[in-house]
Amino acid sequence: MKMRKILHIDLDAFFVSVEQAHNPELRGKPVVVGGEPDSRGVVACASYEARAYGLCAGMPLRRAYRLCPEAIFLKGSLPRYRDASARFIAILADFSPQLEPVGLDEAYLDLTGFEPIYGPTLKTALRIKQRIKNEIGITASVGIATSKLVAKIASELAKPDGLLEVASGEERLFLAPLPIVKLPGVGPKTEQLLEGVTTIGELANLPASFLKHSLGALGEVIHRYAMGIDEREVEPPQAAKSISRETTLIEDTLDRPLLRAVLCYLSERVGAELRQQGRRARCVTLKLRYADFDSITRSRTLREATNADQAIFDAGVELLEGALSQRRQRVRLIGIGVSNLVGGERQLSLLDSSMENWELLDRVIDRIRRRYGFTAVQRGQTLPLKDVSPTENGNYLLATPSLSR
8 A cells, every 4th residue: 555645735825825825915914814903803813923922823803903013904805815715726636636735725735656646745745835926926835744643733833934744753752742621632631631631642552442432433533543444435516415604793783784684695695606507406595693702593494495585585584583592692693504415406396486586587697796896786675774784896894794605
C-alpha cells in the first residue's frame, strides 16, 4: 500500500484577504469583515493585525469596535468571496481529482501516487501556495501528512502563510504536546469529562476502554485520533443536503410585517438557489432566535417537492405565526431553510397547476434579477425592507447574511 500524501490547504483570513486583494490599501491594517461597528452583527473575519487586539470571528461588532476603534469595518461581499473560492478550488483541481472542499476557504487534496508526475509533495505544495498567491492575491497555509486529521492540525499550526509537513510514523509524536481541544470532537463538555487530561499525548496514553466507558463510541474515535490514526478518505463534494439563509435583525422586534418581509426575501434567496441547482425540497424549516438568545427551529413537510418561492414562504409564514402565537418575545434573528432535496423533475397535476405557474414565474424573475439585480422585481411582501435595509447593486444588504447552505 502506498503511503498517503494528504494536504489540507487553508486560506488565511479569507474574507479580509479577498478584500485586501480587491483594495491593496487595506493591507497591513486592522480590518474586520462583518458590518458597521454600531450594528448588531458579529465579526465574520478579522485580519491578523486586528486579531492582535483580541478580535476574533463570532465576536459582537460593538465589542470589536471597543477593543480596536481604529479598525476598518467592512460589510463584505459574498459574490466576491464565492468567486475567489471557485478560483481556489479550480487551482487545486489541476493537481488531483481527489479534492474535498470544506466551506469556502479550505480543502483537502490527496496527492498519493502523484510524485512521479509532480515531484516531491513538499515542492507541489509550494507550487500550489504560489499559484494561489499569484492568481487570487491571497496567502494559504498548508499541512501535509498521511491523514486528514494531522494535515488539518498542521495547517493550523503553520498559519499564516506557512507550510508544515508531518512525516509518516511521526504523527503521534507531533500531536502529543498539543492541547486536547485540537482534536475534532473534543469540546468544552468532553474537556470537562476528561478533567486533568490536558495534552493529546496524555489522552493517547489512557486505556481505550476507559474512554469508551466515559464517552461511548466517541471515546474510541478520539483515542484513535490521539494516536494519530485517521483512515478517512478525501471525498469529492456531495450535493448539499440542505439550503438555508438567515440574518440578524437591526433591532429586536415583534413587527410582523417586517418579519414577514425579511422571511419573504430569505425564501426567495433559498428558492433561487434551489432552481440554480435544478433541485426541489420536501421540507421547510424556520429558525428564530429571541432577544434572550434562546433559539428554536420549526419544520413542516410539504405535500409535494417544490422550488417555488411562494410555497417556501407560505410554509415559513405558517411556522412563524405558530411560533409567535406560542411565545410573544422580540425576535433577534430569523432564518429559513429547506431539506429533503430531490431532483428537479416534478409530477404534473391535471387538477392543480398553481405550483407549476409559480415555478414558471420564478424562472422568469430569476432571469430579470440576474441582469438587473434583486430589487428590479419585488413581491409586495418584501417592500417593508425598503425602509430599513440599504441596497447595493440591486440587492438588499441585511445585517449578517448567513453563508450556510
